[in-house]
Amino acid sequence: LHPGRLIRDVCDMVDKDTIFVTDVGQHQMWAAQYIKHKETRHFLSSGGLGTMGYGYGAAIGAQAAFPEKRVVHFTGDASFHMNLNEACTAVSEEMPIITVILNNQVLGMVYQWQTAFYGRRYSSTTPERKTDFVKVIEGFGGKGFHVDTEEGFKEAFKQALQEKGPVWICCDIDREIKVLPMIPNGGTVDDMILE
Numbered sequence: 001l002h003p004g005r006l007i008r009d010v011c012d013m014v015d016k017d018t019i020f021v022t023d024v025g026q027h028q029m030w031a032a033q034y035i036k037h038k039e040t041r042h043f044l045s046s047g048g049l050g051t052m053g054y055g056y057g058a059a060i061g062a063q064a065a066f067p068e069k070r071v072v073h074f075t076g077d078a079s080f081h082m083n084l085n086e087a088c089t090a091v092s093e094e095m096p097i098i099t100v101i102l103n104n105q106v107l108g109m110v111y112q113w114q115t116a117f118y119g120r121r122y123s124s125t126t127p128e129r130k131t132d133f134v135k136v137i138e139g140f141g142g143k144g145f146h147v148d149t150e151e152g153f154k155e156a157f158k159q160a161l162q163e164k165g166p167v168w169i170c171c172d173i174d175r176e177i178k179v180l181p182m183i184p185n186g187g188t189v190d191d192m193i194l195e
Helices: 003-013 025-032 054-065 083-091 110-117 135-142 150-160
Strands: 019-022 071-076 098-105 143-149 167-172
Touching: 003 025, 003 098, 003 143, 003 167, 019 025, 019 054, 025 071, 025 098, 054 071, 054 083, 098 150, 135 143, 135 167, 143 150, 150 167
Parallel strands: 019 071, 071 098, 098 167, 143 167
Antiparallel strands: none
């Protein structure tokens, strides 16, 4: 699965009033690159503040403020581990937030930097967690899907749009997929990495 294609698929299946929320990491960058939104105040992200775990709380806040709008939360498996416990709030309040988990089983952005600039010397970026996100959300009382094909993702997302409570869609992605273009630390656009 390629993150950009999944994000484009989501954009094709939701209306223009959809509010998109991200955590922090590669998925945040892909969301900024691939989301096709035109409405102001419909993209919630902590920007460069590096607050892993920001997304689900922000999604719950957006859904509470705008119960008539669709809220889609993009996250990575590492960021989502920081606050997935908020599922109890989303389930209790019957908030139909759709969470798309881009699961590469690493701390993606830091892993990418350690690959590119530190000779693949990884430190604390490959926790090898085995979290079954479908079982976790079902344990809270929500709905979950695990997908590994684009067709499976589209079908799961269509079903998620019909649910009255929170839905998590866990998407397996390759840990070697990079966010590009990329400017190295201390570099300029002249130093941009394109592949």
